[in-house]
Structures are given as C-alpha cells and as structure tokens.
Amino acid sequence: MITMITQENAPLTVRKYFAAGNPGPIAQTLAHTPETLNVSLPFIGQVLGASSISFRIKEIVILRTSYLLACKYCVNTHTVVALKAGLSDDEVQALRGENPVSAFSDEKEQALIQWTDVVALGPQPILDSHRSQVLAHFSEPEVVELTLLIGATVMLNRYASALNLPVSGAHQEILSAKGLVY
C-alpha cells in the first residue's frame, strides 16, 4: 500500500489542499510528489468538477467509465457522488452494468452513454457515425469536454486500481445502507 500523506505531513506547497482536512486518497497519494499534485489536482478539478456541463451529465460519464475500467474505488466513490447529482438508484445500477441502460429514457443521455462506451473501452476505432451521434445531442465544446472527461477518468481509474486506494468510511456507510456496495 502507498502511504497516505496526512495534513500533518503535507508538503508546504500543497498544504492548501489539506486546509479543510485530508482531501482523499487521490490527493493524499499524489502529495508524495508535490510538484505533480500542484498541476494534476487543478486539472482534475477542472475536468471532473463544476463547469458549463451539468453535474448529472458529468457523473454519468465518470460512473460509466469507472465501471467499464472496473475501478472498484471509483465506482464506489462515484456511486455516492452520482446519487448526490440526482441519479436514481436504477440509473446508477444501469451505469454499473447491473440494470439495462434503458433505465435512461432521455435520448441525449443514451447517446452519451454510447459515446462513453466506445471512447473508454477501446481499442476499436471510433467511427464518424459515433461522432455524428454524439454531436447530434451535444455541441462541439461539450463533446470536447466530455471526451477529455472520459480520458481523465480512465487515467484515474487505472491510478486508483493500481494503488488499491481505499473507499472512505463515510462512503462505505452510505453504500452499505443503500445496498450499493460495488
């Protein structure tokens, strides 16, 4: 296991990320190399966090990608986040491959899930027909942002799986109470 850097041992140039307590295992492991944390966390925050694209749409992408990449930490953590973003239990389970994707009735969201599936999984070529389909529902800037979001999530999925990052106790409790532990 990689040691978690805690508030007490946080390098001086990254203490701002620890000001409100320990920021979670991704930042707490990246803090081993503060110069990396200082560029990667703003990037992750920008790509995965609040932007012109809605919280719900972003969480559909993150949870779906994490399921496809079989990242236990990310699926569990983003199940909790997706519920906060307003996804139903059925929708969450659909993104996790436990229910049919038809749980999503909105065509736009179905197109997004299909785009996520072809982009995240690879290595098959992504066809013009795939691009046309997603561009029928999302603007060019949105497709750019969502595609980068898929890529960033893949990176974090592999990072969290490789380092076996632990799901927080608070998230475990929520998942257990709802029977949604992955």
Next chain:
Amino acid sequence: MSLPSRITYAIDQGKLSGRLWLYSNYHCNLACRYCLTESAPSSPKRQLSLDSMMDVVHQARELGFRAIGVTGGEPFMLPYIEEFLLQATQILPVTVLTNGTLFHQRRLDKLSLLKEHDFRLQISLDSHNPVFNDTMRGPNNFARVVEAIPKLLALGIRVRVATTLTNQSESEIHDVQHFVKKLGVPEEDHLIRKTVQRGRAVTEELGVKAPLEHLVPELTITAEGAFWSPFSPTYIDGRLQSDLLLSRTIAPLSVASKILLDFMQSLEGVVPQDSDELEGFV
C-alpha cells in the same frame, strides 16, 4: 525576470540563503541522540552519486547560488567525497559538516590539496567534558575530534566547530568555548546553537520547535527530493518528514529553485523572520 535574476535578487535582499545544501548521504558511523536524520551505521544510505552532486554544483553556479554546503549523515563515509571536494571547490566555496571522526592520515593527505581553495569543515563538538560529549554523540567521539582538529588546522584547512545545545549550563558553555579556543579555533569560528526538534530529537524530546517562519529558506537537495532548508529532510521511525518537501525533482535544479521562489513569493513577507531560538547550520 529570469530565474537566475530572481535568485540573485532574493539573495541580495537577504530573503534566500546563497548557500545550496547537498545531503550527500544519510548513513553515519555515529548515532547521535538528537540527530535530525536518524543517521546511524545501519541507516539507508540514500546517497547522491558523484555525478549528480557535481551536476547540482554546476547548475547552482549557473542559477546564481554562491556557495555549497554538504551534510548528511556523515559525508566522509562516501568513498568519492574527496574527489567531489576537489572538483566542487573549483566552482563554488564549499563547507562540509562532519563529525570529525574519520580523518585518518591518508584522508588528511588528500584534504591538504584543498588548503588553497575556499573550503572549510564544520566539526561537531558538544562539550569540553568527554563523558557528556560522548553520551550525546557516541563512544570515543571526543577523543577523535580533539585529535583531528589541530591536524586539520596544521594543514591550513579552515575549521569551524559547532556545539549543539541540549541541556548544558552557562558555565559548561563557557568551558566549551574556552576549550575550543585552546584547540586553535578562533571564537568567530565557534558556532553554538540549539538543535531543531525534528527527526530523532522529537523522540528524545530535545531541541526547539521550528515553524516555517523561523527557518531561513536554503534550497536543500537530497536523493529523495528538494527541500526548504537543511533542517527539512528529516526522518522519524524511518519515515521522511515531508512537510517541508518542495519537489521530488532534483534535476534540473531550476525546477526546485522556481518552486521555492514561487512559494516564498506566495508567503508575501511571512518568511524569513529572525529567531532568537534558531541559527543556521553554519
């Protein structure tokens, strides 16, 4: 402003030390009670190679640093330390912190080649009382140091003595001052200071706490990264205290130098402040 200009400006303003530190290694033939780095014969070596140390020295000069400090561990445990000193002193003034116990005749012969260079040794001696000194620093330490200092001075090598305060009384401090003077070391070359409560000194409950604002920024390079000052890359129970880590990148040196300057700037005058409690390594 270019990075060398920023460094020069910060040094000229007294905000940044002109001395860049190298932790050449972490192992040591002694295991002092207050050691910041938990150094001992069995410690992981974490040593910098000759090439990487020389690389840092060359880059330090190009960036505007004005002197090199070498510490450890015990630098004279390294087989290539003399070679490093012969090369490095051609480029910048060098000070080496040493426990003074490893100066056999062959080494003295090699060091004699440095007498014409801007080179000095800082040797630790905590008391005129061998029992007290050796309780803190290890068996036979006193005898070896007292034997080495006059020999080094006779070679024309500048020697400073550093006395670390733990619980010595005023009269004991006076006695060690007198004793060091008798060894041939002038008063201005006798440094008396408290240790910082980091590393093994935490476990032993020795020294004074060192908040960031009391530590003058002195860029410090180890095999494990770049740090705020030589008081920073310390170990407790074998684990690095990473709170004063600047970067894991040590080459190019410009990366850590820029991070240090940017961080100093972000503090907006908070650092450095003089402290009555602390003095620098040299």
